[in-house]
Amino acid sequence: MKDVASAAGVALKTVSRVVNGEPGVHPGTAERVREAIDRLGYSRNESARVLRRGHTSTVGLVIEDLADPFYAALGRAVEDVVIGRGCLLLSASSSEDPARERELVRTFCARRVDGLIVVPAGHDHSYLRQELEAGTPAVFADRPPGPGIDVDTVLCDNAGGAALATRHLLAHGHRRIAFLGDDPSIFTAARRLHGYRSALGHLYDERLVSMRTPSPDGVRADLDRMLALDRPPTALFTGNGRLTVTALRALEGRVAAHGTTAGGTGATTGRPVAMAGFDDFELADLLTPGVTVVAQDPAGMGRIAAELLFRRLSGGGDQPRHVTLPVRLIPRGSGELPP
Amino acid sequence: MKDVASAAGVALKTVSRVVNGEPGVHPGTAERVREAIDRLGYSRNESARVLRRGHTSTVGLVIEDLADPFYAALGRAVEDVVIGRGCLLLSASSSEDPARERELVRTFCARRVDGLIVVPAGHDHSYLRQELEAGTPAVFADRPPGPGIDVDTVLCDNAGGAALATRHLLAHGHRRIAFLGDDPSIFTAARRLHGYRSALGHLYDERLVSMRTPSPDGVRADLDRMLALDRPPTALFTGNGRLTVTALRALEGRVAAHGTTAGGTGATTGRPVAMAGFDDFELADLLTPGVTVVAQDPAGMGRIAAELLFRRLSGGGDQPRHVTLPVRLIPRGSGELPP
């Protein structure tokens, strides 16, 4: 900038004014400055600007896994809002590790991000209090913050969605409905279990429930165990997209254990149980039969989280907002198999 | 930091030394300083540090679309390497728009990222020369830079992979093999077309080729046109993951137009043509029949790109490297349908 100033024969401050489009610069002078900028290939040093101005025009995003389709869609929506506001996005994956989540948040705060969007992995966010008081707002998405912390939050209707799927299976005659959920310490997993259980009422049977971190072997073992019961499940509800896909793969090629005659149509490509899953996923419609899902809107969740953040950044010192997004059932046939 | 210094009764510089773990501080003094830091909740201002030190410990990633599974996997791999080196990742999507790509690169450079990883949308990267000369290294992934710019690049064997898939279809008796590719101005699309064409030799028929930005309607129209030909294709090769999925959906429920008797097994769930696709995708194995693909390794591509970047950042002033990653054919049945 100093070089540009001397090249254009003006003072440092005048260059600054031109660069920032401030008024009160003679058009001729401004032109000379711009010409010098082009000639020297000058570009403003944002680091210095940040230091001086106090804010970074940067938002930090901590999600579970950038590569997971759900979070990727959420991240992309956040990015669009953030870029639209002239800011940039720092993103990082917590890999469902509370320590890493905390470390990332700390790092982002040291970089003085203007705000944070967090899909939390842990349940204790007291470490955030200091940052919040220091003026770095945070918005939680998909899962709420731990006790004692109250900030803007965007969730979906987990329990309602799970109940919706469960009732769909019930309506098609199923009475033995299994549930495969993620680790119950994860907020969404617990809420979905709750919705499933409350929709089932007295039909609930704990032998038909498994809550654990999804893995092909684990899912396979759970399904083996359940299907070997005296009264095996006739339907399966999976608690998130990854579990649905894992279960589909585990069920692939297996036939019903409870007496469907082999002469039925499509017995070899079918599944031994009816199915419904939480979260929509690509190609769910092209499987046979199509997989019925409870769809949420990850992009909407990301967009709203980002908008809440910017609302707060632009001065809203009001009460934290808690948004719950609706979900919708998309019937595709897998839930309508006869029991 | 000033506050910490006075709270601990030492000089500014001593606090700085403690924070940075520099030697030459009395253990007792260091302890007092650390205690003051904790008490005041001090955290170093990275902006000022960056200004002073000259580098940001930040890497910029420009990709086509954060939400696309291929680029999401690539991005996640980049993130892992970057975080592993103690840096942070700024990421943004170009949406296949050269102007936006350029703007994002410019913005990243203004923020003084230490390096860039770019999946380019455009073909003219002369704008990068200035940044490269200014000392901001860039690595290109998935697609090479435009003419006149030579930097580290990671590509996959596009032509070889396309030839592999085409030969696979040929080996199963197909002679009329259609190709659906992306806009030919995209490097990977052009290379894959080339591989397809060279594998086909004299069997090449331009009426069986369509190159355009994927859209459900466009793909449907192309397939309609091709299947209505006197000698329609008996096999289809799709040029990327998105096209494969779009084509699958367009073919859904359609039956062969060229005389397979309706009595065949699985006629209703099958497809009118054999298929192979470039890029693997989730659930390709669970469709009926499973979709044969040429798989590349997006995570490997991202990891290698990031490693090349760090190699250059840590002083490698050597010649730009050009890495070509192998691809592999995963036969799943869709390519083995009889012609």
Next chain:
DNA sequence: GGCCGAGGTGACAACGTTGTCCACATCGCC
């Protein structure tokens, strides 16, 4: 002619950190 206001410009400090250099003890040694 003197005064005033507006428009244009510039000097200077400050943002929070780190690198350089210097000052002051303390200690062991001749």
Next chain:
DNA sequence: GGCGATGTGGACAACGTTGTCACCTCGGCC
């Protein structure tokens, strides 16, 4: 006791920008 080596601490400038304030010039007006 003088002297250098070593260990510890501090003063100061610099990174590149922007906000504050003051300055200069010029035209219009009494």
